[in-house]
Amino acid sequence: MSQVTTTDLYEVTMALSYLREDMRAPATFSLFVRDLPPGRGFLVAAGLEPALDYLSRFRVGRSDVREFAEVLRRPAADLEPLHGLSFEGQVRAVPEGRVVLAGEPLLEVTAPLPQAQLVETYLLSLLCHQTTVASKAARCVLAGAGRPLVDFSLRRAHGAEAGLQAARLGALAGFAGTSNVAAAHRYGIPAAGTMAHSYVESFPSEEAAFRAFARTHPGPVTFLVDTYDTGLGVATAARVLADLGLGPGCAIRLDSGDLGAQARGARAALDAAGLGDVRIIVSGGLDEYAVDRLVRDGAPVDAYAVGTKVGTAADAPYLDAAYKLVEYDGRPVMKLSAAKATAPGPKQVFRGPGARDVIGLANEEPPGGTEPLLLTVMRGGLRTGPPDTLAAARARFEADVAALPEEARRIEDPVAPVPEVSARLAALTAVVRHRTGARTGAGRGAPD
Incomplete structure (x- = not known):
């Protein structure tokens, strides 16, 4: 089974429509976890390396087009616009092993809209499962003392x-x-x-x-x-x-x-x-x-x-994660649904001492004493450097966990740090919310 066809059907139908409508401008999607599972004081980012392998190999072949057509019960010629589609975009991501918190992007994809859309399901599957299990394993290491x-x-x-x-x-x-x-x-x-x-x-x-x-x-x-x-x-x-x-x-x-x-x-x-x-x-x-x-x-x-x-991460076997469009063709966008609103624009996470994090816009200056978590790991569909190693990921994990507040590392009843939102991101969110609500008649919603 091709990794290309290991996807949800609506990714295919949307990508095909984008191509027919000539909607090929750059789109940025942000992959993040809305809320930490019960009993978790932090998460450990994982799954990026296999995700980059997947994106590096991604190309819709003839057999993929035939499979899409058979599932949709349509002539293969109808799906022909998808043939040859490959991933040619940019990826900014949190390296494996780093501690992440609720609301913080693990990964952001910027690519022509059909490409960025079609890879959604596989990326979510990889990062969600592996971040879930890595976080469980991390707690076992803490418990083992x-x-x-x-x-x-x-x-x-x-x-x-x-x-x-x-x-x-x-x-x-x-x-x-x-x-x-x-x-x-x-x-x-x-x-x-x-x-x-x-x-x-x-x-x-x-x-x-x-x-x-x-x-x-x-x-x-x-x-x-x-x-x-x-x-x-x-x-x-x-x-x-x-x-x-x-x-x-x-x-x-x-x-x-x-x-x-x-x-x-x-x-x-x-x-x-x-x-x-x-x-x-x-x-x-x-x-x-x-x-x-x-x-x-x-x-x-x-x-x-x-x-x-x-x-199996038995007590918390899944993440409430999402892959949401935050910008298309230079226009910041957001979702206003109640309890599921999103913040607009490409983002960065600025890590301060003790995991005092600030979620801001990708193009803003880091606050003093912080470092950016998301790094550019793919450009033009190619890795920006050699594959990461387990030893490097483990070293990042050990350093990040050691810097966490004690209450976040507790096995019983941990308390997770809550990241702040930068003033620039808050201002952009207010502007886009007002503009979107005025255009659609939608009510207000708070970004998560």
């Missing part, structure tokens, strides 16, 4: 591609590894994994299973110890590790029950066996809330494997 986290989300992700994205986004936020072999290879993320309960069950005893696994994998091993009785499983693992001299670098994994209590019992048993350097890894339905509780309770856990609830 320096302890390693590993991505185990692939088997419960919403499809294989979503699993790849979750592994990459976990690494962006600071995860130490992933169980996803394809992601480990593609993105250079350390691979991590142990064994399943089925492996243990296939042998006549836990001890036989552990010894067989160690014969195949003579380096540091991790034994899953809760298939039957956790206490006995820990004792068996300790005996096998001691017999084989495999203590340093090895670990046991706990996957069920009261993980705090199980970890305390396991730590005592391992220490008593002289295996103080054997680590304890826990898994099983964990997210930032569970990790936070275990850390605050002082559970002797060395690493956390998080999967289902993180890869």
Whole structure:
């Protein structure tokens, strides 16, 4: 399936109409999140790199035109104006890994109107999903308070591609590894994994299973110890590790029950066996809330494997995001709908210390002591520089999160900073609202 046809039908019908009406002047669309999901004090911008890959390759081919025509039940000749359409515009965007807040553009596209319209759906899909998962992963890293986290989300992700994205986004936020072999290879993320309960069950005893696994994998091993009785499983693992001299670098994994209590019992048993350097890894339905509780309770856990609830961002699985036209052919435009009004004009976000942000117009001077968040990353349909790296995105994330107010970083009941609106943007909004309302007879609405 072509990425070009992975879109909503109305993008096609609007783009075709624009072309037939010769509406090809530059248009600027702004992609932003109206409100943060419940339980979030910030978001982490993600998805830009695959979005730029998509835009770089975007071109409507013959097969795409035929597919559009078949879906619309119209002759292919009717859709011929779309053939050969490619993305030739400019993109200004927040680099991956940076903290963003409600109302702030993650990305702005300026391109001939049909082009800018036709890429809307795919861009929203990429940035919304990846920003959602990156933000969840970031909260897990904060909850872990320096302890390693590993991505185990692939088997419960919403499809294989979503699993790849979750592994990459976990690494962006600071995860130490992933169980996803394809992601480990593609993105250079350390691979991590142990064994399943089925492996243990296939042998006549836990001890036989552990010894067989160690014969195949003579380096540091991790034994899953809760298939039957956790206490006995820990004792068996300790005996096998001691017999084989495999203590340093090895670990046991706990996957069920009261993980705090199980970890305390396991730590005592391992220490008593002289295996103080054997680590304890826990898994099983964990997210930032569970990790936070275990850390605050002082559970002797060395690493956390998080999967289902993180890869699906289970408590806040979507963003209230929009991709709205803010300027066409040099004319600022805005939407006046109640509760969904938008502010006109291309924008910039000026970041001050402690995420004291100001949303202003793209062409205004930055307030003192601030830096612009949106950078020009594509011009004339081409990237302005080489692809970004996970290491660079991770460094930006670490710096931005460290600068957030403590209340925004809280796991329970966080309070998000609220960006200000610049005087110039507020003035333009008032002018365009009045002009638009006078022309259409629409009522007033407040931009969000």
